[in-house]
C-alpha cells in the first residue's frame with residue numbers, strides 16, 4: 073500500500089502511545105503507574121454532567137451548526153471578557169472537537185507548503201507534526217532550565233524570515249510548565265507587532281497556575297497584537313473534561329470562517345451533548361476548580377522535590393500546568409547506563425530510559441525526545457498522591473541501581 077506523503081511525515085503521538093501502553097499492561101494485571109498523559113484524575117464536576125444529562129433528555133442530540141451552538145459561542149465570548157478582558161464577536165469564535173482540533177484546523181487553514189511556524193522547544197508533541205502534515209516547516213527556538221524554558225525576544229527576532237507564517241505561544245507550557253509574565257510577553261510583542269504573521273496563543277493550561285501567578289494573554293498587549301492573535305483554549309484540562317472533546321478558538325473572523333468550512337467538510341459539529349455541558353462548564357460555578365488547584369499544587373511540590381532527590385535528575389519547578397520535566401542528562405553518565413542503552417537500543421536515550429523505567433519501575437513516563445529534547449522526560453502529576461508517592465519511590469530505586 074502506498075500511503076500519502078502527508079501521513080508519512082507524521083509519527084504516532086508519544087503521549088498517547090505511552091498512555092496506551094500503560095493501559096494495556098494494566099489490563100493484563102500488571103501494576104503499572106501511569107504518568108503518561110496529561111489528564112486530570114478528578115471526575116468532571118457534577119453540575120457539568122447534569123447539564124449533559126439534561127441535554128440528552130431534552131432531545132439536544134442532533135446536528136448543530138458545524139462551528140458550534142450560539143449558546144456555547146456566547147459562553148466563550150463571556151469567558152474571554154470575564155477572565156481575560158478580551159472582547160470578541162460571535163463571528164470571531166468557533167467550537168472544535170478539543171483543543172488539539174482547534175490547533176489542527178487553524179494550521180490547516182493558514183499553512184501552505186514551505187510556510188514556517190516558529191515553535192518554542194520543548195514543545196507539546198503534536199505541534200510540529202500538525203505543521204508537517206499541512207506541508208509547513210516547524211522552526212524551533214531552543215530553551216532550557218537556565219532560562220526557565222522561556223524564549224527571549226532576540227531569539228524570536230532571529231528566527232523570523234519572509235516565510236514565517238505563525239508563532240506559537242503556549243503558556244503555561246506543556247511539557248515544561250513555564251508561564252510568561254506580562255512583562256515577558258510585552259517584550260515578545262515588541263518583536264511581533266510589525267511582522268506579518270499570526271500569533272497562536274494556546275491557553276489550554278491558563279487556569280492551572282501556582283504561587284499566585286497571574287495569567288496574561290499576549291492579545292491583551294495592544295489592539296494590533298490582538299488582531300494577529302488566534303487564542304486557543306478548551307474545557308479539557310480546567311474542568312476535567314478530556315473525553316468530552318470541546319476546544320475553541322477566537323480571533324480574526326476570516327480565519328474562523330475558514331476553520332468552520334474545514335470543520336463542515338470533515339468532522340461537522342463537535343458532539344452536541346458535550347457542547348451543552350461546556351456551556352455549563354464555562355458559565356456555571358467556577359469555584360469547582362479550587363480544590364483541583366490545591367491538589368495540583370501539593371503534588372507539584374511533592375514531585376519536584378522528589379525528583380530533585382534522585383541521583384542524576386534536576387527538575388525545574390513549573391509555574392503552571394501539571395507536568396514535571398526533569399533534566400536526566402546526568403543519568404546518561406551513570407555507571408549502569410551503558411547496560412540500559414545496550415538493552416533497549418533505542419535511537420534516543422530518553423526513550424531507552426523510559427523503557428527502562430517501564431520495565432524496572434513499572435512507571436509510565438514520556439521520553440523528552442517527543443517534546444524535542446532528549447535530555448528530559450515528562451511526568452504528569454495530574455494523578456493521585458498515592459500513585460505519585462509510589463511511582464517516585466520506584467523511579468528512585470530504579471535510577472539508584474544505575475549509580
Ligand code: GLU
Pocket residue numbers: 085087088108109110111172196197198246
Ligand atoms: N495534551 C495531553 C498530553 O500532552 C493529552 C495527550 C495528547 O493529546 O497529547 O498529555
